[in-house]
Amino acid sequence: MQGSATGTDAPQALPLVIIGAGLAAWTVVRELRKLDAQRRIVMLSSDSADFYAKPTLSNALAQKRSADQLVTTPAAKMAETLQVQLLPHTRVHRLDTPARALSYDDAAGQARSLLYGDLVLATGADPIRLPMAGSAAAQVQSVNHLQDLAGFHQVLGAAPKTVLVIGAGLIGCEFANDLLIGGYGVHVVDPSPRPLALLLPAAAGEQLQEALQGQGVAWHLGTTVQSLDADTSSGRLRASLVDGSHLQVDAVLSAVGLRANTALAGAAGMACERGIVVDAHLQTSAAHVYALGDCAQYASAGARVLPYVMPIMNAAKALAATLAGQPTELVFPLMPVAVKTPALPIVVAAPHPALSGQWTQDAGVDAAAGGVWRFVDAAGQQRGFVLTGQQSSRRMELAKTTLL
Ligand SMILES: Cc1cc2nc3c(=O)[nH]c(=O)nc-3n(C[C@H](O)[C@H](O)[C@H](O)COP(=O)(O)OP(=O)(O)OC[C@H]3O[C@@H](n4cnc5c(N)ncnc54)[C@H](O)[C@@H]3O)c2cc1C
Structure with a gap:
C-alpha cells in the first residue's frame, strides 16, 4: 500500500485514496461499492474512523448515550465490510498533486508517501473559535467530534451544573436544548437579536426563543463574551459579557460556526474560498482530486458550503x-434541515442567500400549533419555507410547492 512518490505503478493500478473518515468519506465508499466491488480503496483519517452519525452529538444527553455509545459501527468492521485499507489515527501532512502523491507519518512516526489514482478530500470543517481574554479562556470547549463530546461530558460530570453556550445558531440551540434535557442550567449568549437569526424569519426565531426560555434557557442576546476567568473563591468560571453583565457558570461551550478544513488543499495550491472549490462533478481545481462534505464549496449549490x-x-x-x-x-434537490430542538421542532428549507424576496407567515395557524412561513421571490415563486411545532410534519407538502 505504501509507495514512493516516484513509484512506477501505472495510474490505473493506483488506489482511490480518501482522506477523512466522517460521513462524507464513508458514504462515498458505500456508494462506490454498489458500483465497483474491485477498486482498491485506501482511507487515511486523523481520527479513529469509527462510524457514527455526527448529528447525534447534539442530542446525546437526551438519548442518555456517552460518546462511545454513539458509535454505530467500529472502524475495523466498516473497513472489512467495504473492503477498504484503513489507516486510522493517521494525519496527512502534504499533497503533491502533479506527482499524485501524499505524505503522512505512520504509527511508528516514520515519514511515508502514498501514490493515488484518484484522491477524495473529505476533511470536514473545524469549529471557529472567537478570541477571548481571561485566565480561563482555554477552558472553552467545542464539540465537533466524538472525542470532543467525551471531553465535554467529562467536564459536565455527574452533578447538576450551569453551562454557558456561546452562539445561538443551529448547533448552539440544539446543545442548549439537550443540556436542558440533561438537567443542566443553560445560558446562551449571541450578538444577534434572537436565535437562528440567519436561518429563520424573525417571528419563527422568537417562537424558538420563547420555547427554550419556557424550559429554562437564560438568553443574553445582542451581546457577546469578552472574557472568561477562573473564580478562585467559588471554583467556578466567571464570564464577563460586553454588555457589562457577569455570569457564574461551570462550563462553556462555543458553537459559533464551522470553517471548512481547506488546509491540505490550500497548501497544495487548489482553489479554496469558503471551502475547497469543486465543480458540478465534485472535481477540485487539481486533476484527479475531488472533494465533498463539510470541506467543499459546491458549484451545484451556487458556490455555497452546505455542512449538512x-x-x-x-x-x-x-x-x-x-x-x-x-x-x-x-x-x-430541495434539502430541508430538521433542527433538533424538542422544545420547538423546526424544519427549514433555506432559500439561496443571494435570492431577494420576502418571508410571509400563513394566516389561520393557531400559534400553539406552531407556524408556517414561506419565502416568496420577486416573481411570486415559493423558494423556501420554515415549519415550527406541529406544522413541522408538513415538510413533504411544503416541499412539493417549493421551487429550487
Ligand atoms: C453537533 C452537530 C450537530 C449536527 N446536526 C445536524 C443535523 O441535525 N442535520 C444535519 O443535516 N447536519 C447536522 N450536522 C452536520 C453534519 O453532521 C455534518 O455535515 C457531517 O457530519 C460532516 O461530515 P464530513 O464527513 O464532511 O466531516 P467530518 O465528520 O468532520 O469528517 C472529517 C474527517 O476528516 C479527517 N481529517 C481531517 N483532516 C485530516 C488530515 N489532514 N488527515 C487525515 N484525516 C483528516 C477527520 O479525522 C475526520 O475523519 C451537525 C453537526 C454537528 C457538529
Whole structure:
C-alpha cells in the first residue's frame, strides 16, 4: 500500500485514496461499492474512523448515550465490510498533486508517501473559535467530534451544573436544548437579536426563543463574551459579557460556526474560498482530486458550503458514479434541515442567500400549533419555507410547492 512518490505503478493500478473518515468519506465508499466491488480503496483519517452519525452529538444527553455509545459501527468492521485499507489515527501532512502523491507519518512516526489514482478530500470543517481574554479562556470547549463530546461530558460530570453556550445558531440551540434535557442550567449568549437569526424569519426565531426560555434557557442576546476567568473563591468560571453583565457558570461551550478544513488543499495550491472549490462533478481545481462534505464549496449549490447530512448523501452518490467511470453531475434537490430542538421542532428549507424576496407567515395557524412561513421571490415563486411545532410534519407538502 505504501509507495514512493516516484513509484512506477501505472495510474490505473493506483488506489482511490480518501482522506477523512466522517460521513462524507464513508458514504462515498458505500456508494462506490454498489458500483465497483474491485477498486482498491485506501482511507487515511486523523481520527479513529469509527462510524457514527455526527448529528447525534447534539442530542446525546437526551438519548442518555456517552460518546462511545454513539458509535454505530467500529472502524475495523466498516473497513472489512467495504473492503477498504484503513489507516486510522493517521494525519496527512502534504499533497503533491502533479506527482499524485501524499505524505503522512505512520504509527511508528516514520515519514511515508502514498501514490493515488484518484484522491477524495473529505476533511470536514473545524469549529471557529472567537478570541477571548481571561485566565480561563482555554477552558472553552467545542464539540465537533466524538472525542470532543467525551471531553465535554467529562467536564459536565455527574452533578447538576450551569453551562454557558456561546452562539445561538443551529448547533448552539440544539446543545442548549439537550443540556436542558440533561438537567443542566443553560445560558446562551449571541450578538444577534434572537436565535437562528440567519436561518429563520424573525417571528419563527422568537417562537424558538420563547420555547427554550419556557424550559429554562437564560438568553443574553445582542451581546457577546469578552472574557472568561477562573473564580478562585467559588471554583467556578466567571464570564464577563460586553454588555457589562457577569455570569457564574461551570462550563462553556462555543458553537459559533464551522470553517471548512481547506488546509491540505490550500497548501497544495487548489482553489479554496469558503471551502475547497469543486465543480458540478465534485472535481477540485487539481486533476484527479475531488472533494465533498463539510470541506467543499459546491458549484451545484451556487458556490455555497452546505455542512449538512443530505448534501453529503447526494454528493456521495454523484461522486461514486463519476469514480466508477460514469461522469455524473451533482444536482441538489430541495434539502430541508430538521433542527433538533424538542422544545420547538423546526424544519427549514433555506432559500439561496443571494435570492431577494420576502418571508410571509400563513394566516389561520393557531400559534400553539406552531407556524408556517414561506419565502416568496420577486416573481411570486415559493423558494423556501420554515415549519415550527406541529406544522413541522408538513415538510413533504411544503416541499412539493417549493421551487429550487
Ligand atoms: C453537533 C452537530 C450537530 C449536527 N446536526 C445536524 C443535523 O441535525 N442535520 C444535519 O443535516 N447536519 C447536522 N450536522 C452536520 C453534519 O453532521 C455534518 O455535515 C457531517 O457530519 C460532516 O461530515 P464530513 O464527513 O464532511 O466531516 P467530518 O465528520 O468532520 O469528517 C472529517 C474527517 O476528516 C479527517 N481529517 C481531517 N483532516 C485530516 C488530515 N489532514 N488527515 C487525515 N484525516 C483528516 C477527520 O479525522 C475526520 O475523519 C451537525 C453537526 C454537528 C457538529
